[in-house]
Amino acid sequence: MTTTAQGNQETAYCDYLLRPGNTNCAGCGMSIALQWVDQALEGEKPTLVIPACCGIVTAGAFPTSAYGAPTAAATFASSPALATGISTIAALNEETQPVICWAGDGGTYDIGLATISAAAERNENMIYICYDNEIYGNTGGQRSSATPAGVVTSTTTSGKGERKKDIMAIMAGHHIPYAATLSVAHRDDFIRKIKRARATKGFRFLLILSPCPTGWKSEPEDSTELISMAVRSGLFPLYEIFDGVRYCINKRPDGLAIDEYINRQRRYRAVAGDPTSLQAFIKDQWHHLEGMVKAFPATDEDGDR
Amino acid sequence: MARELVTGNHAAGHTLALAGEANSAARGCCAGAYPITPQTEIIEYLRRFDFTKGRVVPVESEHSAMGVCIGASLAGARSFTASSSNGIAYMVENIFAAGFYRLPIVMIAVNRTLGPPWNIWVDQGDSLMVRDAPWLQFYCDSHQDLVDTILLSFRVAEDSRIMLPTIVAMDGFVTSHTQMVVDLPEQEQVSAFLPVCNVGHRLQHERPTTIGGLTWPRETEHHRIEIQKSMERVPEVLTEAIDTFEKIFGRRPAGVLAATQTEDADTVIIACNTIARTLGNVVKARRKNNERIGMVRAKMFRPFPRAELISAIGSAKRVGVLDRNHSPGSGGIFWQEIAATLRQCPDVLLQNYLVGLGGGDVTPEIIDSIIDDLNGRTESVEPIWKEIAA
Numbered sequence: 001m002t003t004t005a006q007g008n009q010e011t012a013y014c015d016y017l018l019r020p021g022n023t024n025c026a027g028c029g030m031s032i033a034l035q036w037v038d039q040a041l042e043g044e045k046p047t048l049v050i051p052a053c054c055g056i057v058t059a060g061a062f063p064t065s066a067y068g069a070p071t072a073a074a075t076f077a078s079s080p081a082l083a084t085g086i087s088t089i090a091a092l093n094e095e096t097q098p099v100i101c102w103a104g105d106g107g108t109y110d111i112g113l114a115t116i117s118a119a120a121e122r123n124e125n126m127i128y129i130c131y132d133n134e135i136y137g138n139t140g141g142q143r144s145s146a147t148p149a150g151v152v153t154s155t156t157t158s159g160k161g162e163r164k165k166d167i168m169a170i171m172a173g174h175h176i177p178y179a180a181t182l183s184v185a186h187r188d189d190f191i192r193k194i195k196r197a198r199a200t201k202g203f204r205f206l207l208i209l210s211p212c213p214t215g216w217k218s219e220p221e222d223s224t225e226l227i228s229m230a231v232r233s234g235l236f237p238l239y240e241i242f243d244g245v246r247y248c249i250n251k252r253p254d255g256l257a258i259d260e261y262i263n264r265q266r267r268y269r270a271v272a273g274d275p276t277s278l279q280a281f282i283k284d285q286w287h288h289l290e291g292m293v294k295a296f297p298a299t300d301e302d303g304d305r
Numbered sequence: 306m307a308r309e310l311v312t313g314n315h316a317a318g319h320t321l322a323l324a325g326e327a328n329s330a331a332r333g334c335c336a337g338a339y340p341i342t343p344q345t346e347i348i349e350y351l352r353r354f355d356f357t358k359g360r361v362v363p364v365e366s367e368h369s370a371m372g373v374c375i376g377a378s379l380a381g382a383r384s385f386t387a388s389s390s391n392g393i394a395y396m397v398e399n400i401f402a403a404g405f406y407r408l409p410i411v412m413i414a415v416n417r418t419l420g421p422p423w424n425i426w427v428d429q430g431d432s433l434m435v436r437d438a439p440w441l442q443f444y445c446d447s448h449q450d451l452v453d454t455i456l457l458s459f460r461v462a463e464d465s466r467i468m469l470p471t472i473v474a475m476d477g478f479v480t481s482h483t484q485m486v487v488d489l490p491e492q493e494q495v496s497a498f499l500p501v502c503n504v505g506h507r508l509q510h511e512r513p514t515t516i517g518g519l520t521w522p523r524e525t526e527h528h529r530i531e532i533q534k535s536m537e538r539v540p541e542v543l544t545e546a547i548d549t550f551e552k553i554f555g556r557r558p559a560g561v562l563a564a565t566q567t568e569d570a571d572t573v574i575i576a577c578n579t580i581a582r583t584l585g586n587v588v589k590a591r592r593k594n595n596e597r598i599g600m601v602r603a604k605m606f607r608p609f610p611r612a613e614l615i616s617a618i619g620s621a622k623r624v625g626v627l628d629r630n631h632s633p634g635s636g637g638i639f640w641q642e643i644a645a646t647l648r649q650c651p652d653v654l655l656q657n658y659l660v661g662l663g664g665g666d667v668t669p670e671i672i673d674s675i676i677d678d679l680n681g682r683t684e685s686v687e688p689i690w691k692e693i694a695a
């Protein structure tokens with residue numbers, strides 16, 4: 001059996017959460033994120049629940065599976081419902097492995113929103129991770145309510161008119177114990193948040209901005225740099241919300257202009273050279289976030305941040 | 306065994322709860338619960354029940370009710386729910402998913418008219434909407450039949466030779482909200498009758514596979530063929546289950562169908578659910594007048610018992626099918642199946658009657674007039690609407 005070094009341990013390929021042979025495009029954010037989730041869980045394997053999205057194609061075709069964990073493919077809107085059943089039975093049988101929903105933005109912001117809202121309101125014991133590529137990747141690149149204003153998709157051919165939905169505010173409104181945003185360009189912060197989510201009970205919501213060269217019309221080798229730019233420019237803030245009411249910002253923007261982020265992705269071609277709408281979005285977003293942090297800061301009891 | 310005067314919904318809720326409780330020695334039980342008239346009392350009963358190892362999850366929709374059942378069943382538990390009408394319509398995507406996953410979930414369908422316009426009364430169009438899903442379907446004519454069929458359903462659905470979900474249907478209000486004296490089973494009997502639920506292909510950490518991911522045409526074809534083969538095994542497995550049932554409960558529920566006085570009948574009428582009970586009285590009365598008439602109560606709709614139906618019809622010259630459901634542009638849905646079955650009997654005059662749609666009361670007089678019509682026919686015509694309100 002081929003083995004490879006992962007941290008200090010020798011791990012067989014078949015023991016990875018994301019195994020070689022998966023179908024992810026080159027430069028896909030899922031490839032980084034799934035490996036980091038695996039590393040943060042330190043060998044513990046979750047049960048995965050994945051709705052219709054690129055993430056289920058990742059597994060490859062039956063009978064092979066690129067996931068080194070038991071995985072259920074849910075209908076598009078149902079992953080938190082299936083996860084509710086799975087985690088209920090796990091609890092009744094005193095099984096402790098985490099149940100993780102792994103879903104795209106379409107399954108999260110759009111078709112699955114009612115199901116997620118209900119599972120969050122019941123505070124079901126699961127980690128819900130949305131890898132947000134801001135587009136319907138699986139069906140060839142249509143708009144979602146996570147698609148930012150200005151972005152060209154196959155259903156917004158002259159650039160989307162509406163702003164991206166604030167899913168974090170929606171989840172905070174459910175008073176779930178833990179919600180956080182994660183970047184595939186910030187490994188330490190990412191790993192810490194996965195561990196934090198793992199150590200928390202109840203409904204945990206994690207949002208990853210997930211680069212998608214195929215949908216973003218960007219170069220695969222630019223993926224992590226693009227996410228780094230999104231964080232530095234303030235477009236994708238890294239923060240945590242505890243119990244839906246206490247906020248903590250993990251990284252503030254360093255003033256990087258948004259122009260290069262736009263120029264390196266042809267999905268922004270309709271607004272090329274005109275960053276004003278994204279700039280206005282960033283400004284409003286930080287106005288809201290700074291206000292929340294000021295009014296409702298995290299406390300010492302919220303632990304390491 | 307307790308003989309009690311209970312509603313159909315009470316009987317169903319009680320039986321589901323005991324079946325769930327009977328799996329406490331294994332991985333427990335779980336139900337997704339969402340209200341809709343006329344099944345609501347079933348999920349209310351389940352929410353009140355104090356399970357030793359089980360949970361009833363109050364979800365936000367029927368789609369998620371079935372989603373929770375799927376998750377629980379994938380995790381190896383016994384799982385069940387109940388719905389009606391638009392609830393079943395809203396659930397359809399996950400109804401298909403549950404069958405394709407091969408999960409032995411049991412769902413009570415309290416038959417109700419689909420809307421809008423809103424009508425809460427009985428019509429079998431809701432459960433028949435999912436006739437092409439990989440689910441067994443049973444239609445019950447009484448409270449006792451309901452209790453017994455629910456128990457049989459768990460046993461058959463969870464049998465490793467079958468591994469398919471099952472719908473147990475009853476008439477909205479006529480059964481769900483009226484009281485009859487029922488032999489309600491005791492927990493020990495149910496636990497003796499139902500082996501613990503073992504979903505062999507459940508999610509397991511020792512065996513990390515992806516269930517329900519991508520398949521190519523070849524595997525998909527195999528998957529469908531396997532489902533068909535399992536369907537074909539149902540009559541045999543059901544008969545075994547009934548034999549065991551009789552030993553434990555001392556009575557013998559109907560199997561795939563129930564034929565009455567068809568041996569020498571020239572005219573045979575087919576109906577399901579409570580219309581079949583009214584029909585039984587009409588047939589009895591007509592027999593007293595020496596009419597050569599018989600009836601078949603259609604009970605199992607999926608798999609459709611073709612061979613059993615042909616032998617039940619015997620040498621009848623005329624067969625009338627009463628449908629309390631309607632497939633627009635075609636006719637009654639039971640009639641469609643029966644017409645496909647009777648293509649092997651070209652000499653039989655088969656006539657469809659659409660009756661009691663939207664819950665109209667199908668009285669003995671109406672059935673009598675249908676039989677008179679059928680007996681006077683020399684050839685069959687398009688499905689006939691027998692309007693009750695007219």
Ligand SMILES: Cc1ncc(C[n+]2csc(CCOP(=O)(O)OP(=O)(O)O)c2C)c(N)n1
Pocket residue numbers: 052053054055075076077103104105106107108133135136137138139144
């Ligand atoms: C009920 C239903 N409607 C539509 C689809 C088709 N469909 C499959 S995946 C998908 C888009 C998924 O987008 P997203 O959740 O953003 O994930 P991504 O593909 O980008 O990873 C759609 C529309 C479906 N599978 N089920």
Ligand code: SF4
Pocket residue numbers: 023024025026027028029030054133137138211212213214215
């Ligand atoms: S289309 Fe995008 S999200 Fe889907 S696999 Fe490719 S890069 Fe990843």
